[in-house]
Each structure stands twice: as structure tokens, then as C-alpha cells.
Amino acid sequence: MDILITGLLLGGTYALIAMGLNLQYGIARIMNLANGEILVAGGFAAFWMYTAGQTSPYLTIFVLAPVAFAVNWLIYVVMLRPLVKRAKSRGQLEVDAILSTFGLSFVGVGLMLAAFGGDYFNYSYLATPVTIFGDNFGLNRIASFIAAAILCAALYLWLNRSRAGMSIRAIAVSPESARLVGIDVARLSAFAFALGGAVTAVGGALLSAYLTLDASTGVIFTLKALIIVIMGGVGDVRGTIVAALLLGVIETLVASLIDPGLTLAAAYALFILILLFRPRGLFGRGAA
Amino acid sequence: MIQEEEKSPMKFQRRTVLKLSAAALAAPAIIPGRLAANDPIIFGAVAPKTGPLAGGAAVTHWPNLQLWQTQVNAAGGIMVDGNAHPVEIIEYDDQTNPGETIRGVQRLATQDNAHFIITPYGTGLHIAAAPIFDRYGYPQVCVTAITDQGSELAGQFPNMFFTLGATTPFAGDVIRVLTAMRDAGQIGNRLAMVNVADAFGIELMAAGMPLAEAAGFELVYETSYPLGTQDLAPVINGVKDAAPDAFVAWSYPPDTFGLTEQAMIAGLEVGAYYTAVATSFPGFNARFEGAANNILGAGGVNPDLPSFQEYEAAHIEVTGQAPDYWASATTYGSLQVLQQSIEAVGLDREAVSAHIKEADFDTVLGPMHFRDNNFNQAYWTVGQWQDGVFRGVASQNRDGVAAARLKEGWA
Numbered sequence: 300m301d302i303l304i305t306g307l308l309l310g311g312t313y314a315l316i317a318m319g320l321n322l323q324y325g326i327a328r329i330m331n332l333a334n335g336e337i338l339v340a341g342g343f344a345a346f347w348m349y350t351a352g353q354t355s356p357y358l359t360i361f362v363l364a365p366v367a368f369a370v371n372w373l374i375y376v377v378m379l380r381p382l383v384k385r386a387k388s389r390g391q392l393e394v395d396a397i398l399s400t401f402g403l404s405f406v407g408v409g410l411m412l413a414a415f416g417g418d419y420f421n422y423s424y425l426a427t428p429v430t431i432f433g434d435n436f437g438l439n440r441i442a443s444f445i446a447a448a449i450l451c452a453a454l455y456l457w458l459n460r461s462r463a464g465m466s467i468r469a470i471a472v473s474p475e476s477a478r479l480v481g482i483d484v485a486r487l488s489a490f491a492f493a494l495g496g497a498v499t500a501v502g503g504a505l506l507s508a509y510l511t512l513d514a515s516t517g518v519i520f521t522l523k524a525l526i527i528v529i530m531g532g533v534g535d536v537r538g539t540i541v542a543a544l545l546l547g548v549i550e551t552l553v554a555s556l557i558d559p560g561l562t563l564a565a566a567y568a569l570f571i572l573i574l575l576f577r578p579r580g581l582f583g584r585g586a587a
Numbered sequence: 588m589i590q591e592e593e594k595s596p597m598k599f600q601r602r603t604v605l606k607l608s609a610a611a612l613a614a615p616a617i618i619p620g621r622l623a624a625n626d627p628i629i630f631g632a633v634a635p636k637t638g639p640l641a642g643g644a645a646v647t648h649w650p651n652l653q654l655w656q657t658q659v660n661a662a663g664g665i666m667v668d669g670n671a672h673p674v675e676i677i678e679y680d681d682q683t684n685p686g687e688t689i690r691g692v693q694r695l696a697t698q699d700n701a702h703f704i705i706t707p708y709g710t711g712l713h714i715a716a717a718p719i720f721d722r723y724g725y726p727q728v729c730v731t732a733i734t735d736q737g738s739e740l741a742g743q744f745p746n747m748f749f750t751l752g753a754t755t756p757f758a759g760d761v762i763r764v765l766t767a768m769r770d771a772g773q774i775g776n777r778l779a780m781v782n783v784a785d786a787f788g789i790e791l792m793a794a795g796m797p798l799a800e801a802a803g804f805e806l807v808y809e810t811s812y813p814l815g816t817q818d819l820a821p822v823i824n825g826v827k828d829a830a831p832d833a834f835v836a837w838s839y840p841p842d843t844f845g846l847t848e849q850a851m852i853a854g855l856e857v858g859a860y861y862t863a864v865a866t867s868f869p870g871f872n873a874r875f876e877g878a879a880n881n882i883l884g885a886g887g888v889n890p891d892l893p894s895f896q897e898y899e900a901a902h903i904e905v906t907g908q909a910p911d912y913w914a915s916a917t918t919y920g921s922l923q924v925l926q927q928s929i930e931a932v933g934l935d936r937e938a939v940s941a942h943i944k945e946a947d948f949d950t951v952l953g954p955m956h957f958r959d960n961n962f963n964q965a966y967w968t969v970g971q972w973q974d975g976v977f978r979g980v981a982s983q984n985r986d987g988v989a990a991a992r993l994k995e996g997w998a
Binding site for chain 1: 635636637638639641642644645646649784810811812813815816817818820821822824825840841844845848849851852853854865868870873874875876908
């Protein structure tokens with residue numbers, strides 16, 4: 300039982316890491332390799348607010364989200380829109396986006412290094428035990444799991460129930476046809492990218508309550524997010540959630556029952572299996 | 588690969604020759620190895636500013652370079668041939684990548700014409716850089732390199748010196764502290780030991796396990812986890828289920844924090860709790876506050892030593908952050924060793940190396956020498972947070988060892 304709960308909590312963490320990238324890649328079609336840096340920057344904002352004014356990360360996110368939204372919107376409009384305009388095919392856009400956001404990730408690391416130095420930033424928030432079925436779990440992990448659940452539910456409802464959400468899903472399926480039915484693809488793509496960035500930064504702020512970050516840890520999160528998004532199916536919120544939880548539970552199972560040294564192997568084995576049997580991810584749509 | 592390695596020094600040499608001849612034309616008075624009055628002495632530094640070890644280097648390595656440079660220059664500089672020369676440091680980021688470390692050292696030696704090169708950060712990067720220090724004839728006063736291969740390395744690279752200790756005494760002293768606690772009736776016989784799957788953790792685990800068994804401990808749980816693992820709940824839960832009396836983790840920074848937070852949440856009941864690297868960081872105590880009390884960790888200092896207190900105050904004043912209570916002072920000490928040798932024999936690198944081998948040094952940690960096979964034999968091995976101060980509780984030949992205390996709860 301404790302394995303299952305530990306795994307689900309870890310899955311919640313993974314969902315926070317991957318949800319933003321899913322929006323950016325699935326809808327705005329930008330494979331954002333600087334995703335991890337946005338996450339770390341969000342974590343730093345929470346750390347800074349906490350150490351400067353004892354502000355809870357759960358309050359910081361309400362300031363952080365609009366700021367991160369604006370920053371990511373700017374990144375998209377200034378840096379990525381020219382690429383979108385220039386690209387003749389989706390493949391070309393992917394290559395261009397990967398190269399330019401890869402560069403952006405170095406810029407991000409450099410900026411954070413210059414701004415906060417290379418030291419670890421960590422603090423303790425809500426590191427109090429909560430007993431569930433006789434085992435202790437960290438309140439900060441449970442709280443971020445709940446936040447992840449709320450965030451995912453809100454995104455899912457919004458994407459599936461609102462008009463804007465429907466337009467965004469239309470873009471994810473076919474940007475060309477979406478334009479034909481009067482959807483402002485350029486504007487909504489920028490919106491989806493900015494929203495993805497805001498979600499990632501919020502995720503970073505929540506994670507920073509229990510993970511130890513420094514200016515150059517972003518790439519670890521980018522890689523994890525990439526695996527989860529591809530496993531779950533690009534552009535599908537449900538897929539990301541299921542993949543994140545699955546990965547969390549399997550890693551914890553392997554670590555607890557076999558050996559903690561094999562968690563990475565288990566994660567990549569799962570990745571390979573899913574790619575072999577469902578090449579477009581768990582919730583991926585049939586062949587394009 | 589081999590081709591490239593053979594090619595690039597040639598290229599660099601050619602450039603150096605060009606640079607030197609240009610310099611000679613511009614200022615014919617310059618003689619290599621000789622400085623005009625007030626010319627700076629150039630020190631090169633290659634260490635992580637990014638990558639996995641950057642967080643540790645930002646605490647332990649870089650601030651000490653800054654502090655040392657500031658202090659030496661404030662005092663007028665390093666005395667060579669009766670003239671005081673200011674210190675100039677050229678810094679490169681090796682991205683925690685051994686290839687970059689090697690390239691950085693090479694560049695410092697051949698293009699920047701550094702007079703001396705400060706040792707890198709981290710065991711692996713030290714060993715990667717050793718051959719290139721040796722090739723260009725630079726003394727390498729190592730700090731954050733903990734290995735049992737020191738005497739072999741020193742045999743192969745005679746200008747390589749070790750300050751922070753070797754693996755076996757390190758692991759041995761942890762077991763010694765635990766044995767003393769057990770023999771005093773404070774803890775029982777059951778020991779859980781885990782390690783990070785990286786050169787440092789693997790070597791210490793390999794050294795520690797037989798020592799623990801020889802000391803009569805029963806190993807009730809033993810595992811390793813990959814470098815960079817942040818979710819350590821399964822490890823701590825496994826430890827908890829094994830119900831040990833003492834817990835030892837040969838850990839690296841992010842996992843040191845992760846293990847401790849999880850142990851705190853799970854309410855791991857052990858009489859002795861040890862995590863390795865980063866336990867001695869001021870940030871560790873700041874994060875865990877009361878829960879950090881009586882946690883054992885790698886390193887230690889004698890916080891009552893006036894030279895250390897003076898060093899700590901200066902470190903905070905110049906760099907705006909406190910030093911760690913292990914390798915920080917040793918890093919500073921390694922620079923003092925270089926400085927004292929340069930003042931004794933001048934800029935001739937061979938003479939400096941020969942001097943380091945023979946001389947006695949006076950550092951912030953106390954006296955130091957390298958006459959035993961290039962090894963400093965006086966160093967701290969185990970420390971413990973005691974009421975907000977990280978005190979050395981075991982050492983090799985250092986004074987001021989405090990008694991280890993029982994870990995009682997996480998409040």
C-alpha cells in the first residue's frame with residue numbers, strides 16, 4: 300500500500316513536470332527543450348519568496364503564473380513565431396524549435412547562474428509527516444499531488460468543455476483545417492505556449508518545496524517531461540496524467556521490491572514497451 | 588581521439604610561439620618565468636559552474652578562490668624576488684565534464700600562460716586532469732579528490748598532492764565512531780548502509796562494508812541508487828523496514844538533502860544517522876534546523892580554532908556566504924600551500940613542486956605537510972551538527988575532536 304501511495308505521489312510530481320510541455324508541444328508544436336529551465340526559474344521564485352518573506356509557495360504561484368505566462372508569451376512571439384512562419388512543414392518546425400530552444404536552455408542556465416549563483420537552493424516547507432494507512436508521507440508531496448490533480452482537472456475541463464479549449468484541440472489535430480474554420484491559430488498557439496510555460500513554472504514552485512534544485516538541474520526535468528509526454532501521447536492531457544502516474548508507480552515498485560539502482564532502467568523499459576506497442580503514445584491518435 | 592589529442596597541443600604550441608614572439612616584439616624586456624615589478628601572477632582555475640557538480644563547487648570551491656585573491660591582493664600580493672605581485676585568476680567552467688576540464692587546463696597552460704593552475708573540483712575531474720597537469724609540469728594540490736589510489740597517482744604524477752584524505756580512513760573513521768557508540772551502549776548492532784552509484788559512493792561503500800563487518804556490525808540493509816535520484820522514499824522505507832540502529836549513506840548533494848527529508852518524514856528511528864557530502868554545508872542546517880541536530884556527516888572542522896574562526900568571518904564578509912565545514916577551509920588551505928611555496932622559491936614550477944614535497948605549511952586548518960608520499964596526513968573525516976555547529980568528531984591526526992552524540996528524534 301505504501302508503495303502504491305509513494306508511487307502515486309511521485310506520479311503527481313511527474314505530472315507537474317510534464318503537463319506544461321504537453322501543452323507546448325501538443326498544441327503550439329514547439330518541442331521546448333528550455334522547459335526545465337522555466338521549471339527551475341519557477342522553483343527559484345518560490346525559494347526567493349519563501350526566504351525573503353516566508354511566503355508560502357502555494358501563494359507565490361498566483362503571482363508567478365501570470366508572470367511566467369507573460370514571459371513565455373514574449374518568448375513565443377519574439378523568438379518562435381518567426382520559426383513557425385518560416386517552417387514549410389511540421390518536421391522542419393520541430394527541428395528549428397529543438398535547436399533554438401536548446402540554445403534558449405543555455406541562455407536560461409546562464410541567466411540564472413548570473414542572477415542567483417550556482418549554489419543549491421532549497422528550503423523546507425510543509426515537511427511534516429501525514430499518516431495514511433499506517434505509513435508516513437510528506438505533507439509537501441501530498442499538497443503538490445493535490446495541486447497537480449486540480450491543475451490537470453482544470454486543464455482537462457477547460458480543453459474539453461470551453462469554446463477556446465475546443466479551438467485549441469482543433470489546432471492540435473490539424474492547424475491547417477483549424478484556420479479554415481476561422482480559428483486564430485497564431486494567437487491561440489501563442490496562448491497555449493504561454494499557458495504551458497505558466498503551468499511549468501507553477502510546477503517548479505510546488506516541487507521546490509521538497510526537491511533540491513540548482514541553476515543547471517533543468518535538463519533533468521526536461522528529459523523526464525519529454526519521456527512522459529511522448530509516452531502519454533502528444534497533445535492529450537489524460538495521456539500525460541496516466542503516463543506520469545504509471546511511471547511514478549513503476550519506478551517506486553522497482554525501487555522498493557527489486558533495487559533502487561534499477562529505477563532508470565525500469566523507466567526506459569516502460570518507455571520502449573509503450574513505443575513498441577503504441578508508437579503514438581498511450582492516448583495518441585491513430586496514424587496521421 | 589588520439590589524433591586530436593596529439594594535434595591540439597601542437598596547434599597550441601604554435602599559437603603560443605606566435606603570441607610569445609609578438610609579446611617579445613612589443614616588450615623585449617619580458618623574459619619567460621620572470622615578472623616585472625607589479626606584474627600579476629596568473630592563476631588558472633577550471634571547475635564546474637554548470638552541470639551536476641556546480642552546486643557543490645558554488646559552495647566549496649569558487650568562493651575560496653575569490654576570498655584568497657581578495658585577501659592576498661589586499662595584503663599587497665605574493666612576494667617574489669622581493670617584489671609584491673597581485674594575483675590574477677582566469678576562470679573557466681568545465682560544465683562538470685572531464686573533457687572540458689582537460690581542455691580548460693590545456694588552454695590555461697598554453698594560451699593563457701598561467702603561472703599556476705588551481706586544482707579542479709570533484710574526484711573524477713581531478714583524476715581526469717592529472718595527466719595534463721603533469722604534462723605541462725604544473726603542481727596540482729588536490730582538494731576534493733578522495734581516493735585510495737592516491738599513492739599510485741602520486742607515483743605516476745609526482746607533482747600531484749592530496750589534502751582531503753583517502754577512502755579507507757574516511758570509511759574507517761565512520762565505522763570507528765559507530766563502534767565507539769555501540770561499545771558505550773548507545774546504539775545496537777544493526778547497520779543500514781546505502782550509496783550513490785557514482786565513483787565516490789561506490790568506492791566508500793566497497794571500503795565501508797568489510798570494515799563494518801569486521802567491527803561486528805550486522806548489515807541489515809544495503810543498496811545503491813543512481814546519481815540524481817530525488818525521490819528517495821523507497822530507499823528510506825526499505826531502511827525503516829529493516830529496523831537498523833545506525834544508518835550510513837555515502838551520498839552526494841541532492842540526495843543528501845532528499846534522504847534526510849525523507850528520514851525526517853518517515854520518522855526513521857536510529858541512534859546514529861550519517862550522510863556524506865553536503866551534510867557539512869551551512870544550507871543543510873538552515874534547511875533542517877532542529878532536525879539536523881546530531882546528524883553525522885563527512886568532513887568536519889575544529890570550530891574553536893582561532894584561525895578557522897577568522898577564516899569563517901572573512902569568508903562571510905568577502906563572499907556573502909558561510910564556508911562549508913569540510914572542504915572549504917581545505918580549498919583555502921591548498922591555495923595557501925601554493926602561495927607559501929611560491930614565496931619561498933619563486934615562479935619556477937618545478938622548484939615549487941619540490942618545495943611542496945618537503946616543506947611544512949601553516950594553513951587555516953593548522954599545520955600541513957606532504958612528506959608522506961605526497962599525502963597530507965592530518966585531516967577531518969567525520970563531523971556532527973551539534974546545536975547549530977558542525978564539529979569534527981573523528982579525524983586523522985587533527986586536534987580538537989569532539990565526542991559524537993546520540994541522534995534522538997527529528998524535532
